[in-house]
Amino acid sequence: MEQSIARLFPEKYRQRILLAIQEHRDNMEEIRVRLNRPLELVLKSGYATLDELIPDESDGQYILNQLSGYSRYKFEEELKQGYITIAGGYRVGIVGRTVLEKGSIKQIQSISSFNIRMASEKIGIAQPIINSLVKQSSYYNTLIVGPPQSGKTTLIRDISRLIGTGWGHMEAKKVGIVDERSEIAGSRNGIPFYQVGKRTDVLDNCPKSEGMMLMIRSMSPDIIIVDEIGSVRDIEAIQEVIRSGVGLVCTLHSDSYQSIKQSKHLKPIIENQFFQRYLVLSRNKKITILDHEGKTLGLNRRLTNELDWGNSFNHRNLTNWI
Template identity: 75%
Template sequence: MGKNIVSLFPEKFRQVITDSIKNDRDKLEEIRVRINRPLELVLNGEFITFDDLHVNEVDGQFILNQLSGFSRYKFEEELKQGYITVTGGHRVGFVGRTVLEKGSIKQIQSISSFNIRIASEKIDVAQPMIRSIVNRDSYHNTLIIGPPQSGKTTLLRDLCRLIGTGWGTMTAKKVGVVDERSEIAGSKNGIPHYQVGKRTDVLDGCPKSEGMMLMIRSMSPDVIVVDEIGSHQDIEAIQETIRSGVRLICTLHSDSYQSVLRSKQLAPLIENNYFNRFVILDRNKKITILNHQGRPAWQNGGVTSELDWGNSFNYRQLSNRI
């Protein structure tokens, strides 16, 4: 966790947060702030509350000012969407009283809760499974599926690094990252904060649907990487990207492969076999990789494999099964 996260808080909170995670920095997942209630930290799935350290409205305003740079006007789009991404790829979500316009959210006012989700970089976390998405001298079009906090972006980031740098006998490919929320590369002023590959180019803060086409026109990538697809515009852009011959790796919020198959929004992609690999994650960091027919493409004994995201992984035992 960087200093920029601690600096979001008033002075009285900073030392408490720093002391609480000094031996467990890599385990911090979230910092939750609720007005008139105790500060909460989530470490490795377990939560800690500080009952003697309540957050008041002045504290909440301080955090909001730090996030917006004291300009609510520049913060207008984020206030509408309910989140902002800060340096390092950390996402800050917030809720409160909504202001509606023609039935849609115009912005969120009187913010009552913040959720700071800590981004992490875990080098080689994708190494055990990357062989299963190789297609000759390139890669399969791959959809990574999982609920929030299942590690989709962490896995995607390391795939970028490996594909854009090369590994084993695979040469480095030209990777184009369309990083709409600045979470994959964690860019500041357009410069990536995380390791995303030697041959990787990052388009930061651009809508995915527009960015995929821009990336193809301007950077001629071999592989395009995007996070959190879902809109109708995203689906159309994905079809155009794959039809153009560029490989695509992306993530999707979903609880299961079966839910993806039932999705009307995704039907054009699933029914026409746009994806050759489906990587399914859950909050326990289990991983299952299926081919376009829904059959296992990578396994360790059974259908699912355990991926220890915090430690090294012996993937040699799997190489003859892929």
């Protein structure tokens, strides 16, 4: 894993970056590259700079070539979104000078900063909450809500593993992951890198709105799993999945249940009760489980600290940030 990150950089940087990753392995969230300024490590406990490593424009071009395989046109759509996902599920954010066409971003040129987000696999992180998602012999439609870096993808990955492998009294289900940005399964050449379940099939690098229906037609899954829904087309596809009788587990960028309720294009999710369970995560490492009406459900056990949610889990504080 460390080697795949180090290889993005010119040779002169690699050894120092490998040492930094190894030193902060369990504490590092991002590596920030800003041209003509020192490299920055974003840590769970703050940040640190590698003052001796100051990348210039040629270094930035090298990194971009490594990300795109020397073929930027292949990643044109991803670049318009501001990031590229590489093997292992690492997302690399990119900013610089934008080129507009009819008021929309056509491409990003003169790239000045890269943000390498460290992907992680936390086996067992979903175990304490999985029972709350059980509906008789199947699972409730579930939406995982949280801001960036709150652990949504890590959690949904382990939920997929449990549902697709089986656990306790629950038999393994047929799971279909529509992995638009290759972040859930971290696929390379179509083969999942992470453990996502024995009975799990992955549709990689396919738009969610199209992929959900393709997955239903081709693989007849019991449960479909997708990351980062939010567009109008995504919401329409979700309606079709529900009508087909297939279960859903999704993630959504938002800070609370109330924020979804107040969003004009997301409000149908609440009004039509697409989901019976909401897992609301926060950056201050708390989790709340809500039912279809937004009411808090009690938990009968502590969560592990795999997502660094802390060593304590105070039920009285669950609703402080909804």
